[in-house]
Amino acid sequence: MYERFTDRARKVMQLANQEAQxxxxxxxxxxxxLLGLVKEGSGVAANVLKNLDVDLRKIRLExxxxxxxxxxxxxMGKLPQTPRAKKVIEYALEEAKNLNHNxxxxxHLLLGLLREQEGVAAQVLMNLGLKLEDVREEVLNLLGxxxxxxxxxxxxxxxxxxxxxxxxxxxxxxxxxxxxxxxKKLDPVIGRSDEIERVIQILSRxxxxxxxxxxxxxxxxxxxxxxxxxxVVDGNVP
Numbered sequence: 001m002y003e004r005f006t007d008r009a010r011k012v013m014q015l016a017n018q019e020a021q022x023x024x025x026x027x028x029x030x031x032x033x034l035l036g037l038v039k040e041g042s043g044v045a046a047n048v049l050k051n052l053d054v055d056l057r058k059i060r061l062e063x064x065x066x067x068x069x070x071x072x073x074x075x076m077g078k079l080p081q082t083p084r085a086k087k088v089i090e091y092a093l094e095e096a097k098n099l100n101h102n103x104x105x106x107x108h109l110l111l112g113l114l115r116e117q118e119g120v121a122a123q124v125l126m127n128l129g130l131k132l133e134d135v136r137e138e139v140l141n142l143l144g145x146x147x148x149x150x151x152x153x154x155x156x157x158x159x160x161x162x163x164x165x166x167x168x169x170x171x172x173x174x175x176x177x178x179x180x181x182x183x184k185k186l187d188p189v190i191g192r193s194d195e196i197e198r199v200i201q202i203l204s205r206x207x208x209x210x211x212x213x214x215x216x217x218x219x220x221x222x223x224x225x226x227x228x229x230x231x232v233v234d235g236n237v238p
Contacts, residue, residue: 004096006105008043012036020079023067028081030088030119031063033109043106048138054128062124084119088112099143107139177229189227192220196227204238
C-alpha cells in the first residue's frame with residue numbers, strides 16, 4: 001500500500017500508529033493521521049497549516065479534547081486502520097493521480113483527510129475555524145496547482161499582484177540562494193575559488209553543462225553553491 005509513499009508520508013503513518021498507541025487505541029483513525037502530520041512537522045502539509053496561521057500545537061490539543069483515551073493497556077505492533085482512515089489513504093492515492101504525481105506525500109494525505117469530511121480530523125480543522133475548501137486551495141497553491149480561474153487570471157495579468165510566489169513548490173522544498181545573497185544573508189566563502197570557477201566553466205558549456213558536487217557531509221558542497229550565487233548577484237559571472 002505504501003510503495004509510492006514518500007519517506008515523510010511513511011513517517012506520518014508510523015507516527016499515526018504511535019499516536020494511536022499513546023491514546024491506548026487499538027486502531028488508527030483519521031485523528032491519528034492528522035496528529036502524525038503535525039508531529040512530522042516538516043512536510044508540505046505542515047507548511048500549509050502554518051500558512052493558514054494555524055498553531056500546530058492547537059491541533060494536537062483539539063484532538064485530545066475530542067478523542068478519549070482507551071482502557072489502560074498496551075497494544076504493540078502495527079494497528080489496523082478504521083474504515084475512514086482507509087478511505088483517507090484511497091483518497092490520497094486518487095489526489096496524487098489527479099495531480100499527475102507519481103508519489104504520495106504529506107500533502108496528498110492532508111487532501112485525503114479533507115475529503116473524508118465525517119472523520120475526526122476534518123472536525124478538528126473546522127473547530128479551529130478553518131474551511132476545508134480553503135485548506136485544499138492552499139495545498140494546491142503551494143504545489144503550483146491553484147484554482148483554474150486564479151491561474152488564468154494571473155497568466156493574463158502577467159504579474160503577481162496578489163503577492164503569491166510564482167514558484168511555490170520550489171519555495172517549499174528549497175532555498176532561493178541568489179535572493180539570500182542579494183539580501184546579504186550568506187556567509188562569505190573563503191578558499192573555494194577554484195571549485196566555484198570550475199562550476200562556472202561547466203555551466204558555460206553548450207552541452208553536458210550540469211555540474212554535480214559530490215562529497216561527504218560537511219566538506220563544503222553548499223558553500224560552493226552559495227559562493228556561486230553571490231557571484232551571480234555581484235555580476236561576476238560570464
